[in-house]
Structure formats: structure tokens, C-alpha cells
Amino acid sequence: MRDKNNIKPGQIQGQKNLWEMVIGLEIHAQISSNSKLFSGASAQFGKQANENVSLVDAAMPGMLPVINEYCIKQAIKSGHALNAKINKFSVFDRKNYFYADLPQGYQISQYKSPIVGQGSIKINDFENNEKIVGIERLHLEQDAGKSLHDQHPSKSFIDLNRTGVALMEIVSKPDLRSPEEAASYVKKIRSILRYVRSCDGNMEEGSLRADCNVSVRRLGEEFGTRCEIKNLNSTKFITQAIQYEAERQVEILEEGGKINQETRLFDTSTGQTRSMRNKEDAHDYRYFPDPDLLPLELEETLINKIKDELPELPDKLSERLINEYKITPYDAAVIVEEREFADYYEIAAQDRDGKLVANWMITELFGAIKKENLSFNDNPVPPQNLNELVFLIENNTISGKIAKEVFLQMMKTSKKPKDIVKEKGLEQVTDDSVIEGYIDSVINDNRDKVEEYLNGKDKLFGFFVGQVMKVSQGKANPNLVNQLLKSKLK
Amino acid sequence: MSELLRLNVSQVLEGIRKKEFSAVELTRCYLDRIEKTKVLNMYLEVSADRAIKMAQIADEKYKNNTARLLEGIPIGVKDMFCTESIKTTASSKILENFVPTYESTVSKKLWEEGAINLGKLSCDEFAMGSSNETAAKGNVINPWRSEEKRSPGGSSGGSAAAVASKSALCAIGTDTGGSIRQPAAFCGIVGMKPTYGRCSRWGIIAFASSLDQAGPLTRNISDSATMLKVMAGHDPKDSTSSLENVPNFNDFLDKGVKGLKIGIPKEYDRKGISEEILKSKEKVIDFFKQNGAEIVNVSLPLTKYALSVYYIVAPAEASSNLARYDGVRYGLRVDGDSLDIMYEKTRGVGFGDEVKRRIMIGTYVLSSGYYDAYYLKAQKVRRLIKNEFDEVFKKVNYILTPTTPTTSFKLGSTQDLLTMYLNDVFTVPASLAGIPGISVPVDLDKNGLPIGVQILGKPFDEGGIFQVGKVIEDSANFDLFSEGSYK
Numbered sequence: 010m011r012d013k014n015n016i017k018p019g020q021i022q023g024q025k026n027l028w029e030m031v032i033g034l035e036i037h038a039q040i041s042s043n044s045k046l047f048s049g050a051s052a053q054f055g056k057q058a059n060e061n062v063s064l065v066d067a068a069m070p071g072m073l074p075v076i077n078e079y080c081i082k083q084a085i086k087s088g089h090a091l092n093a094k095i096n097k098f099s100v101f102d103r104k105n106y107f108y109a110d111l112p113q114g115y116q117i118s119q120y121k122s123p124i125v126g127q128g129s130i131k132i133n134d135f136e137n138n139e140k141i142v143g144i145e146r147l148h149l150e151q152d153a154g155k156s157l158h159d160q161h162p163s164k165s166f167i168d169l170n171r172t173g174v175a176l177m178e179i180v181s182k183p184d185l186r187s188p189e190e191a192a193s194y195v196k197k198i199r200s201i202l203r204y205v206r207s208c209d210g211n212m213e214e215g216s217l218r219a220d221c222n223v224s225v226r227r228l229g230e231e232f233g234t235r236c237e238i239k240n241l242n243s244t245k246f247i248t249q250a251i252q253y254e255a256e257r258q259v260e261i262l263e264e265g266g267k268i269n270q271e272t273r274l275f276d277t278s279t280g281q282t283r284s285m286r287n288k289e290d291a292h293d294y295r296y297f298p299d300p301d302l303l304p305l306e307l308e309e310t311l312i313n314k315i316k317d318e319l320p321e322l323p324d325k326l327s328e329r330l331i332n333e334y335k336i337t338p339y340d341a342a343v344i345v346e347e348r349e350f351a352d353y354y355e356i357a358a359q360d361r362d363g364k365l366v367a368n369w370m371i372t373e374l375f376g377a378i379k380k381e382n383l384s385f386n387d388n389p390v391p392p393q394n395l396n397e398l399v400f401l402i403e404n405n406t407i408s409g410k411i412a413k414e415v416f417l418q419m420m421k422t423s424k425k426p427k428d429i430v431k432e433k434g435l436e437q438v439t440d441d442s443v444i445e446g447y448i449d450s451v452i453n454d455n456r457d458k459v460e461e462y463l464n465g466k467d468k469l470f471g472f473f474v475g476q477v478m479k480v481s482q483g484k485a486n487p488n489l490v491n492q493l494l495k496s497k498l499k
Numbered sequence: 500m501s502e503l504l505r506l507n508v509s510q511v512l513e514g515i516r517k518k519e520f521s522a523v524e525l526t527r528c529y530l531d532r533i534e535k536t537k538v539l540n541m542y543l544e545v546s547a548d549r550a551i552k553m554a555q556i557a558d559e560k561y562k563n564n565t566a567r568l569l570e571g572i573p574i575g576v577k578d579m580f581c582t583e584s585i586k587t588t589a590s591s592k593i594l595e596n597f598v599p600t601y602e603s604t605v606s607k608k609l610w611e612e613g614a615i616n617l618g619k620l621s622c623d624e625f626a627m628g629s630s631n632e633t634a635a636k637g638n639v640i641n642p643w644r645s646e647e648k649r650s651p652g653g654s655s656g657g658s659a660a661a662v663a664s665k666s667a668l669c670a671i672g673t674d675t676g677g678s679i680r681q682p683a684a685f686c687g688i689v690g691m692k693p694t695y696g697r698c699s700r701w702g703i704i705a706f707a708s709s710l711d712q713a714g715p716l717t718r719n720i721s722d723s724a725t726m727l728k729v730m731a732g733h734d735p736k737d738s739t740s741s742l743e744n745v746p747n748f749n750d751f752l753d754k755g756v757k758g759l760k761i762g763i764p765k766e767y768d769r770k771g772i773s774e775e776i777l778k779s780k781e782k783v784i785d786f787f788k789q790n791g792a793e794i795v796n797v798s799l800p801l802t803k804y805a806l807s808v809y810y811i812v813a814p815a816e817a818s819s820n821l822a823r824y825d826g827v828r829y830g831l832r833v834d835g836d837s838l839d840i841m842y843e844k845t846r847g848v849g850f851g852d853e854v855k856r857r858i859m860i861g862t863y864v865l866s867s868g869y870y871d872a873y874y875l876k877a878q879k880v881r882r883l884i885k886n887e888f889d890e891v892f893k894k895v896n897y898i899l900t901p902t903t904p905t906t907s908f909k910l911g912s913t914q915d916l917l918t919m920y921l922n923d924v925f926t927v928p929a930s931l932a933g934i935p936g937i938s939v940p941v942d943l944d945k946n947g948l949p950i951g952v953q954i955l956g957k958p959f960d961e962g963g964i965f966q967v968g969k970v971i972e973d974s975a976n977f978d979l980f981s982e983g984s985y986k
Contacts, residue, residue, distance in 0.1 A: 064601060068823040070594065071581045071603060071702040073737050103819050105865070109838055114822020165838075167827065295865035297874060300709035300816055302738050 018135045019187025021225065021255060023263045028225045030255045031232055032191050033183035036198055037176050038208040039152065039216040040083045046151050046175035047074030047117060047302075054214050058157075058168040066173045068112035073301050076101075080175040081305065082315060083207040084124050084149050087177055089316045090205045091144050091198075093128025097309065101149075101302045105295040110154035110167050118178075120296040123148035124305065130201065131324055132193045133342075134186075142194055143182030150176050177208070183222065183232065188248040188255075195219055195244050196346075200323050204348045218242045223254045225262065233258070234268040238275050238282055250275040254282045326351055334363025343371050349385055356392035361399045369395060373413065377420050389423040390416075398426040410483055411435050438485045441493065444477070447485060448497050451476045462498060470494070500986065501528045504665040508572055508722040511668065515561055515571050522557035522571030526550050526615055529573040529667065533617065536666045536985065539640045541657040543578050544586050545618040553615040560613060568729055570613030575667030577658045578619045579626055580606045580713070581702040585616075589704045590634040591624045593824045593831045593849025603702025604734045605671060605713045612729045617667055620657030624851045625821065626678055626706045629922040631656025632910060633853040641685060641907050642985035643948055649907040652682030652922075658716045659686035664985040669726055670716045675706050676809050677902075677926025679714045680938035684902035684951025687940040687979055689968070690716045691723045692926075694958045695933035696741035698727075699734030705820040707813035708739075710930050718979055720939070720969045724748035727961060743959045751962035752969045757791035759967065762895035766802040767925055772904040775944040780901050783941060783952050786974035787899070787967075797891045797898070801884045805928040806920060808884065811864050811877035812931070817854075818861025824849065856916075885932040888955075897967050898955040900925050902938040906948040925953060935961045939968045940977040947983035 021028040045052050048065035065072045088095045102120040125147035134140045154172040158165050179198060185191045199217055202208035210217050219242075224235035238254055241247045253275075258268050271287040298304075321329070327341040330351070336344075344354045344367065358366040374395065378388050398415060401407045407415060407430055418429045430436055438444060451473060452459055462469040477490050503525050506514060514520055530547050550573065557571040581587045581599035588594040602610070610616060623633040630650040632638045639656040641649040642664035651660040655672030659682035662670050672679045674692035683690025691714045698713040705711060715726035731745045763784065768777065784794055826832035826845030833844035850858070864873035891898065903922060913919045929936040935958070938951040952971065956964040 067828055069581075069599070069601070069829070070587070070589070070597070070704045070823070071599075071700075073701050075736060075738055105819050105822060107822065107825060107839075107842060109825075109827050112823060112828060114825060115819055293867050295819070295862065295867075295870075297815060297819070297865055297870070300707075300739075301705075 017187070018189050021259045023259045025263055026227050028255070028259045028262075029228050030186055030188075030251065031183050031224045031226060031235075032185035032187075032251060033222040033235075034181045034185065034191060034194060035220040035222070036179040036181075036195065037218050037220075038087075038179060038198070038202055038210075040080050040175040040177060040207055041209050042077060042079050042083060042175055044077055045173040046077050046080050046149065048173050050173065052174045054216075056170055058166070059170060061170040062172065066112065066169055068114070074117060074299070076302065076305070077175065080149065081124070081307075083175075084147065084177055085307070085312060085315045086205045086319065087179075087202060087207045088125030088128065088147055089319055090201045090207075090322055091125070091128040091130055091147065091179070093144055093147060094126035095307065095312045096122065096124055096126055097307045097312070098122065099124040099148075099305045101299045101305070102296045103299045106292045108153070108156075109165065110156045110169070110172070112154070112169065112172060116151050116153060117299055117302070118150035119148035122304075130194070130197055132190065132197050135189055140190070142184045145180040145182050147177050147179045150178055152176050188251040191221065191251055192244040192248050195247060197323075200346055204320055204322055212242050212244075215242055219247055221247060221251055221254075223251050223258070224268070225255050225258045233262070234270050236268065236270065236282075237272045239272055239285065241275055246275060246277055249280050250282055253280055257282065320348070330354070330363075334358050334367070336363050336367045340364070340367040340371060347385065353385075353392045357395040357399070359396060361396055362403060365402070366395065366399050369399060369416075373416055377416070381420070389421075390419050391423075394419055394425055401426055401430065405437055405439060405486060406430065407435055407437050408483065408487060411437065435484060438481055439489060441489065444481070444485050444489050444493055445497070447477045447480045448473075448490075448493055451480060452497065459498065470498075473498070500532070500665065503528045504532055505980065507718050508569075508668060508725050511572060512566075512570065515557075516566065522554040522561070522615065523551060525571060526554035526573050526617075529617055532664075533666045536642070536664045539642060539645065539660055539664055539666075539985070540637055541620055541639050541661045541664070541666060542575070542617075543588065543590065543619045543621050543636055543657070546585050546616055547618075549585075550615050550617050553610070557613050557615065567611070567613035568725070569609060571615060572613070573615045573617050573668050574609060575617050575620045575658060575661040575670040576606055577622050577655050577670065577672045579622060579673045579704045579706075580671065581704065582606055582616065582619065585619060587619065587704070588635070589625045590622050590636065591849065591851070591854070592635045593846070595635070595831060597830050599702075601702060604699035604736065605703065605730045607702075608729050608732070609671070609726075614729075620655075620661055620667075620670060622657055622672070622678075623654035624854050625704065625817070626654040626673055626675055626711075627817070627853050627857055628653040629677070629681055629919055630908070630910070630913065631682070633851055635851060638910050640910070643687060643907065644946070644983050645985055648910050649948070650685065650910050652685035652903075652907065654678040655682050655690075655716060659683050659688055659690065662686070662688045662716050662718060663979065668718075669722055671713060671726070671730065672716050673703060673706070673711055673713050674926075674930065675710045675712075675813060676930045677923040679716060680902050680926045680936060680951070680953060681922055683716055683938040684940070684953075685907040685949065687943075687949030687951070687977065687984070688716055688718055689720055689723045689940070689972075690714065690938045690951075691727060691961065691964075692929070692936050693727060693731060693961050694741070694935045696739055697731045697743070697935070697959065697961065699732070699737040699740045701734055701736040705816075707816040708820060709816060710813060712930075720965050720972050721749060721752060723937070724752060724965045741959070746962050748962050748965050751966040754966045755790055756787055756967055756970045759792045759897065760795050760895040761787050761792050761967070762795050762797035762891055762898045764797050764799045764802065764891070764898060764900060766799050767900040769904070769924070771921065772901060773906065773944070775942070776901045776904070776906070776950050779941045779950045780899065780952055783899060783971055783975075786971060789974070790970050795895050797895060799887050799891060799928065801880065801887050802928050804880050805884060805931055806924055808877045808880045808931060809923070809927045810860065810920065811873050812881060814857040814861035815865050815874050816861070818858045818865065821850075821854070821858055881931050884928060888928070888932045888934055892957050896956070897963065900953045900955065902926065902951040902953040906944050906946070906950055929953075929955050934958055935964055937964050937968050939971045939975075940979075941971065941975045942977070943981070943983065949977070
């Protein structure tokens with residue numbers, strides 16, 4: 010239904026009306042920490058089933074939760090990074106429901122008094138304009154375990170490794186208006202959390218997942234009834250699920266139907282959402298303050314100390330890179346996406362032409378990494394080597410073309426560009442007499458072409474340049490070749 | 500009855516030290532006594548072999564002059580405390596075969612000071628009850644006038660009866676709304692509920708987390724003080740346990756009540772209270788006056804709401820605390836065709852009526868639409884009750900009340916639940932306020948049944964409570980071995 014009549018992303022042209030999506034996200038981000046939120050058990054991913062389970066996680070009789078101070082600090086740090094208010098007083102509540110992978114019969118969460126209040130982040134909308142998205146709150150909660158239904162024909166298995174792992178639930182305001190905005194919001198949150206190292210953002214391992222609240226309305230009208238799509242673990246699925254869900258709602262509304270407020274699941278194989286439970290079946294979670302835990306009271310000094318220790322965040326960093334290294338906003342956006350990229354870039358660009366380094370990093374390095382299917386951290390070219398390569402280009406030791414060859418060797422061997430250039434004798438030829446020698450041999454071999462050129466066929470100049478470069482095996486300085494050719498062919 | 504069974508804690512410690520008898524001999528006496536008192540149905544599990552081994556270690560320690568604070572003292576443990584490799588059931592069918600791999604902090608502290616674990620004592624199921632009749636393995640019989648088959652009180656009925664029948668020198672219990680003090684009063688012994696947070700709750704099966712508190716049940720005040728000294732203290736594993744310093748409580752015992760102000764709240768003279776119990780209270784007032792204390796009439800008008808508040812807060816917490824008994828990981832499981840049916844069958848068979856009733860009440864008061872009217876309001880009143888105590892404690896040092904409205908009743912005689920719940924009417928306010936309280940035996944009523952009075956104090960003033968209690972004990976001269984006690 011998209012792409013008709015210049016409608017914008019996030020809008021749907023129905024049979025009767027133009028509709029707009031209203032989207033709010035709840036992101037569950039697993040806190041990077043060695044141990045779980047209320048038990049000393051390891052929070053490490055990828056262990057054998059039920060290896061990371063303490064007595065507390067298994068909810069043995071008489072066991073009590075004890076808050077993990079490090080996780081609290083991670084939440085405060087994240088709150089600051091989201092420009093949010095840190096609440097000095099917050100409360101842990103029990104969210105009661107029965108399920109086989111929830112040993113306590115309740116999840117410890119924060120309901121009425123979260124640790125972090127309102128905040129906001131910036132994203133770019135589809136026209137690349139800056140857009141502010143409101144954060145409603147961030148609260149701490151425990152993750153549940155995992156039920157495995159495919160291990161046995163009639164039995165289910167339970168893995169409690171994830172039980173009790175610390176999560177931050179970050180709730181946005183309903184400020185998002187298109188699937189693309191939602192995706193860019195998730196990417197931004199992920200990036201911010203990775204910058205402050207409070208979440209590794211690994212969506213495949215489930216460290217970051219989102220519930221999407223989607224409704225539609227005619228332009229300018231009140232919000233409609235929303236549906237919640239649970240547990241989406243990639244930006245691709247988020248985009249697909251929102252688009253499908255919004256179109257489904259428009260279809261119902263245009264046929265005069267009503268949207269039931271319900272929880273839905275996204276089927277990644279069909280790209281459709283389906284009902285999981287409606288409002289009537291919704292759990293009554295019977296939230297109440299957990300009597301095993303005292304309210305959390307934070308000292309102002311701690312809150313401020315954590316704020317002072319915050320690293321430079323993507324927005325600020327991007328601004329600085331544009332100013333300092335004279336790169337484009339697009340380059341900056343790519344480079345600040347990951348803290349590792351930015352750190353790499355700043356080393357590679359030290360004392361170099363920033364724009365040139367950005368080009369090399371974004372086109373050649375990222376391209377090669379993608380082609381080789383490597384992770385950025387495993388890339389064989391340390392930033393010092395890229396710096397050196399650009400230096401060699403800048404001082405005319407090698408041409409840009411040779412540099413690409415050298416770079417391929419750098420990817421293959423991890424060697425320093427200087428060594429590669431030396432080994433292979435790739436230094437650019439800048440000696441006039443040597444280049445003149447190349448030119449003479451080209452002129453000798455192409456007498457007929459020279460004749461034609463001198464008779465006015467100017468286009469042949471490029472042919473001579475090419476031939477000279479070929480004879481020099483690409484090492485001749487192209488500017489000098491141009492200059493000298495012109496004077497020789499006068 | 501062996502003469503050794505007549506000795507209290509300090510006498511036992513001295514006797515072993517002077518080599519008059521050994522810890523093993525003493526332990527054997529208690530194990531024999533447990534055999535002989537089997538008809539009272541107090542012990543769910545007797546850890547005889549372990550007890551003897553512990554006693555042998557105790558004797559070694561005495562030999563090496565390295566005896567610890569409770570070296571050789573035989574103790575019975577309420578079945579709410581998880582005990583490593585000893586079956587721990589909370590007197591419930593749902594945990595009938597549960598054997599913990601860990602030891603509760605409080606019991607561990609006792610063993611680390613040389614106490615000897617005789618075994619596990621019956622109680623009301625999940626400590627929910629005031630008569631010990633809700634125990635899955637049947638009620639305990641009060642050792643006093645045992646032929647009349649009376650209630651030992653509850654929920655720590657087994658603990659109180661074991662001490663009263665000399666089947667344990669001391670016992671530990673838990674008190675959520677009176678579960679140590681009320682059975683102590685019914686059985687003619689001393690029962691101390693410390694300040695909330697004084698003892699760690701780690702490893703104690705939870706009933707109502709904001710109220711549960713462990714405490715000792717003993718023959719006298721001095722034993723209680725010695726026990727509490729060992730049991731109390733901060734535990735990093737319990738976030739609600741207090742950092743407050745634990746004094747040597749025995750240092751308070753000889754200080755007397757001279758110059759102290761004792762408050763008598765008028766609201767505790769309610770109708771339905773036995774005449775004889777009121778008379779005992781008057782008698783204690785006289786003891787205080789004779790010993791130089793000042794008696795002050797005080798008012799705690801919110802007392803009348805305490806029971807209602809308690810029966811909202813405690814079931815609410817219990818409904819959530821007991822959710823973990825679901826048949827998935829440990830304890831009873833009754834299979835069903837689906838997860839929900841397995842839950843229903845397991846919990847249907849595993850829990851008794853009183854537990855189910857409280858889970859339902861608790862679920863109801865936390866439900867959306869009812870939360871504000873019940874749970875939230877109850878929490879507000881609870882805070883006001885606490886404030887009221889704080890105000891009164893600005894005027895007086897301690898408060899004297901009866902422990903129970905009646906003495907022990909016959910098992911099965913209380914048909915009406917509200918009447919049953921009224922048993923805790925004098926003990927519940929202190930639980931809600933989190934303040935310490937003790938029940939001290941004073942008299943026997945005309946039926947030969949023990950009467951106890953309760954002393955309440957400020958938070959963490961257990962020492963002062965022992966001090967006041969000691970004056971009652973010395974003046975009343977209550978005899979645990981008198982006519983009507985279990986021979």
C-alpha cells in the first residue's frame with residue numbers, strides 16, 4: 010500500500026483515509042555484569058543448561074534476593090546516557106504469575122517507582138532531520154528462564170541459566186511514527202548502551218529485544234487502540250512486524266471494525282503477527298513491593314560521580330568528529346555507530362587527512378571486513394597501519410591505486426604498509442627522468458597514435474596516460490605523468 | 500525423669516565443664532525423653548545419630564578447653580528452618596520429602612556455637628495457625644494436662660511443647676503474628692520475638708516476609724538471652740537484617756525495674772479475655788510496683804485494627820511467597836495433562852485448607868481493583884500502628900499486656916475461624932510494628948493451665964525486655980515441673 014501519492018514512511022493510504030502509525034517501544038536490555046541481579050550466579054551466556062543456577066535462582070525455600078550493586082550502577086549510567094532523571098528512591102516490586110520457567114512464581118521488577126524517570130534521545134527521521142524521542146522510564150527487572158518444548162515428545166525442559174539475569178526495561182513515549190524510525194530508535198539505544206558498556210547489545214543472543222506497541226490513527230486524530238507485539242530480536246523483524254501490524258489494523262478499521270487491545274506474536278517465517286492473548290485473558294500480576302528487599306535509596310554523590318565518569322556519547326562525539334576532522338555528517342554517523350569504530354578512527358586519523366581516513370575506513374576497511382565475514386574487532390588491520398597507509402598516500406610514496414593493492418596485502422598479512430611497499434617495490438616514481446623514460450618508450454611504440462593526437466585527436470591523451478602508467482606498473486606519479494606528457498607531446 | 504532434664508542452660512554448661520556429666524550423656528537423656536513423649540507428636544524428624552556425633556564433638560571441645568557459647572546444649576528446631584540434609588517440610592504435604600542442601604543462618608549460628616540438633620519440630624502448616632492443628636502430620640498435644648488433649652498453641656506449637664515437656668532444652672521458632680509468644684504462653688515457657696531484622700531470615704521458609712522473625716523458646720529468661728545472643732546479627736544474605744550491634748543480653752538480667760515506666764494500654768482489656776488472665780496481669784503490675792517501677796496508663800487506639808491489617812498483609816505476602824511450591828523443581832508433584840492442571844493438582848493436594856484460604860485471601864487483596872482498598876490501606880494503617888507505638892514509647896519504657904485472651908483450649912474445640920484468629924489479638928500489633936516482645940509464664944489458671952504475660956519494648960531493646968521479664972520470672976516463681984506438667 011506504500012509508495013502511492015507521495016505518502017511518507019509510516020503512513021498508510023487506505024481505501025478511505027490516510028492513516029498514520031503511532032509506535033512506542035519497550036526495550037529489554039540485558040545488563041553487562043558478571044553475576045545476576047539478585048544472586049551470585051554467573052550471568053555468562055552459552056553455558057550448559059542449568060549450569061548458572063544458584064539456590065536463589067531455583068527459588069529454593071527460604072532463599073532471599075540480595076541486590077547486585079554493580080547492576081544498579083549500570084542502570085544509573087544508562088539513565089544518564091539517556092538524558093534521564095535518576096530517581097534517588099526506587100522500589101522493587103513482585104510481578105506475580107505462574108510459569109514453569111519462573112521458579113519464584115513472581116518476577117522482581119520495578120513498577121510504580123523505577124530507578125530512572127523521563128529522558129530523551131535524538132534520532133534521524135526519514136528526511137535525515139533530527140527528531141527527539143521521549144523516554145518514559147527505565148527500570149530494573151529479572152529475566153525469566155527458558156522453556157524448551159522440542160527436546161522430548163511429551164515433556165518440556167527448563168533451563169534456568171537466564172533466570173534472574175539483570176535486565177533494563179527502557180520504555181519510550183509513543184513518539185515514533187514509522188517502522189524506520191522505530192528501527193533507528195532501537196539502533197540508537199543499542200549504540201548508547203554499548204558506549205556506556207551497560208549492555209553488549211547482542212540481539213542474536215537476546216541481550217537486546219523489543220516489544221512494540223503499535224496503533225494507527227487518521228492524521229491529527231487521537232491515538233487509537235494499540236496492540237503489543239512481543240519479543241522482537243532484530244531491527245529487520247521490528248520493521249516488518251510494525252508494518253504488517255499497522256496495515257492489519259488499517260484494514261480492520263476501514264471495514265468498520267474495532268481493534269482489540271491484545272498481545273501479539275510475530276511469526277518470522279510468514280512475516281505476520283498473530284494474537285497471543287487478549288485483554289480479558291491478560292494476567293493480573295498483583296504487583297506489590299517485594300518485602301524481601303528494602304527500597305533502593307541512592308546518594309546524590311554516587312549519582313553525580315557516575316555522571317562525571319560517562320564516556321563521550323555518540324551525538325557529542327559525532328559533532329566533535331565533524332568539527333575536528335572535517336568529515337561529513339554521514340561519515341560521522343557511520344563512524345560513531347559503534348564506540349569501537351570511533352576509537353579506531355581517531356587513532357587512524359591522527360595527524361592525517363580526516364576525510365581521506367574516513368573514506369578508507371568506511372569504503373575499503375568495512376567493505377573488506379564484510380567480504381571476509383569478520384567482526385570488526387577481529388579485523389587484521391590495526392588503526393596504526395591504516396594511519397600509515399594514508400600517510401604514504403599523502404606524501405606521494407604510493408598512489409591511491411597502489412594503496413588499494415597494499416591494503417589488500419594488509420588485510421591478508423597484517424603487515425605494516427611501509428614494509429609491504431618496500432618488499433614489493435611499490436614506491437611511487439616521482440623522478441622526472443625516469444618518467445620521461447617511460448613516456449619516450451610509449452611514444453616510440455605508438456608513433457601512429459602520436460600522429461593522430463598532434464593532428465587534433467585530443468581524446469587520445471588519456472590513452473597515453475594509461476600506457477605510461479602501465480609501463481610503470483602503476484607506480485608513476487599520475488600528476489607528473491600528466492605534466493610531462495603534455496610538454497612532450499607539444 | 501532424669502535429673503539432667505531439670506537443668507537449664509547455664510546449669511548444663513557448668514555441669515559439663517565440671518565433668519558432672521558429658522554432652523553425650525545429656526543428649527542421650529533428651530533422645531530418650533523424645534521417645535517417651537512421642538505421644539505428644541512434637542518431633543517430625545529426630546536426628547539422633549547426628550545429635551550424638553555433635554555431642555561427641557562437644558565433649559572433645561570441653562576436653563580441649565575450647566568449649567563455645569552453647570557447647571552441648573540440645574536444641575529442637577521448628578520445621579520452618581531449613582536444615583542441611585535433614586528433611587524440612589514446614590509441616591506441609593507439599594514439602595513432605597524435601598531435604599535442603601543448605602542450613603538456615605540462625606540454626607547454623609547455633610551449631611557453630613556448639614549446640615546440638617535434636618531434630619525438627621512440628622508447627623502449623625507454613626506457620627499459618629494458632630493451635631498447631633493445621634500441621635500435615637497432625638496436631639501437637641500440649642504437655643500440660645496432656646490427658647485433656649489441649650492445643651500447645653501455634654504456630655510454633657511443637658517448639659513450645661518440646662521445651663515444656665523437657666524433650667528439648669531450648670527450641671527455636673518463628674513468629675509472624677504471635678507464633679512464638681502465644682504457644683510459649685500456652686505451654687508455660689518463655690518465648691521471645693526479637694525486633695524485625697534482628698535475626699536473619701535466610702534459610703527460613705517464608706510465610707510473610709515483612710513479619711517473619713526467628714526467636715528462642717526456653718524455660719527461663721536467662722536461657723532466652725543466651726540463645727538470642729547467638730541467633731542474632733547481621734547477615735549479608737538477608738537484605739532486611741539489621742546492622743544493629745548485638746549486646747550481651749545476659750548483662751541486662753539483674754538490673755531490675757526500679758525507676759522504669761511500664762505502660763498498661765487500656766485497649767488490651769478487651770471483652771472476651773479471661774478473668775484469670777486479667778488477674779495475672781494485675782499481679783504482675785504489683786510485682787513491678789513492689790520493685791520500684793512506675794505504672795502508667797497508656798492508650799493504643801489503633802490496636803483494634805491490628806488483626807484486620809494483619810490478615811490482609813500476611814496472606815498477601817504468603818500468596819506470593821508460596822507460589823514457588825509448584826511441583827516443577829522440588830517437593831510434591833501430582834502429574835496432570837497440562838502445566839496448569841499439574842499446578843492445580845499439586846497445590847490442591849499439597850496444601851491444607853488454612854494455607855489455601857490464606858493464599859486466596861492474599862490473592863484477592865492484591866488483585867487489581869482491590870489493591871488500594873485492602874493491601875494499600877492496610878499498609879497505611881500498619882504504618883500508623885507503628886507510629887502509635889513510637890509515641891507511647893516516648894512516655895514509657897515498656898508495655899505490659901496479656902499474651903493471649905485465653906489459656907490453652909481443647910484441640911478441635913474452635914470451630915469458628917475468627918475466634919481462632921483472635922488468639923493473636925495481643926501479639927499481632929507488635930509484629931506489625933516490628934518491635935520486640937516476650938511472653939513470660941506467671942501462673943496456672945484454675946484448670947491448671949499456664950498463663951503468660953507479654954512485655955513489649957522499643958526496637959532493638961531486647962536486653963531491656965529481658966531485664967523486665969526477669970523481674971516477673973523472679974517474682975512469679977512459675978514452676979515448669981509443677982502438678983499438671985508432663986511427667
